[in-house]
Amino acid sequence: MSFFDDIPEPPQRPxxxxxxxxxxxxxxxxxxxxxxxxxxxxxxSDRLVMAAKSVEVFSTGCLFEVVWAVRRSGETDSEWSLVTDQCFNRGGYRLDAERGRGALRFGVALPDGRKTTTSQVHPDMFEGxxxxxxxxxxxxxxxxxxANxxxxxxxxxxxxxxxPLGGDPKVVAQWDDLGMAEVSVLISGEQLAGAAPKVQKYWAAL
Known part of the structure; x- marks a missing residue:
């Protein structure tokens, strides 16, 4: 008999x-x-390029993918550090609140007139x-x-x-500190509606 043969099995974890x-x-x-x-x-521009690449459509919402590139243009080290912070914060609440309107910001305007931004906080979010x-x-x-x-x-x-179904939503971006005034890209609501039935559940009957 091995030394380990009579060691009991661990109890089942809940x-x-x-x-x-x-x-x-x-x-x-x-x-x-x-x-x-x-x-x-x-x-x-010579300093900033930003583009909307694609939208991933799910049954309950969608994911927009945005890409951008920034070139340094005479900034001091401290100024370039601020640009870097804004770039990698990606329009989040913290820098928008601290830096004001000049920081990178993103939002979406819906066809029915409603709008939302990445810096908008809903109180009930904190409670899940x-x-x-x-x-x-x-x-x-x-x-x-x-790379440099x-x-x-x-x-x-x-x-x-x-x-968003029923109309064309707009993805809105603004980065005044880098010379990009408020600008938007229109997303085809028809394409979103056409994509929605193509969403596939992982565990659907095979």
Missing amino acids: RPPKHVPPVWAGPPGDELPAVVSVGQFFHR SEAVAGPVLMMAGGGGGS DDELFASSRFWLWPL
């Missing part, structure tokens, strides 16, 4: 309840989205409530970097809830 995030907080984790290509520039009144726009990841001290590259995805 299984924790499944955490289901509220629908406004992000895309469903069990869906394969349908992708709508956008391929439109917000802005192109399902009762948050939409629309909601949240950062949902991104990337970026720099003269250029920055970044990307971000933005979760919009609920899925």
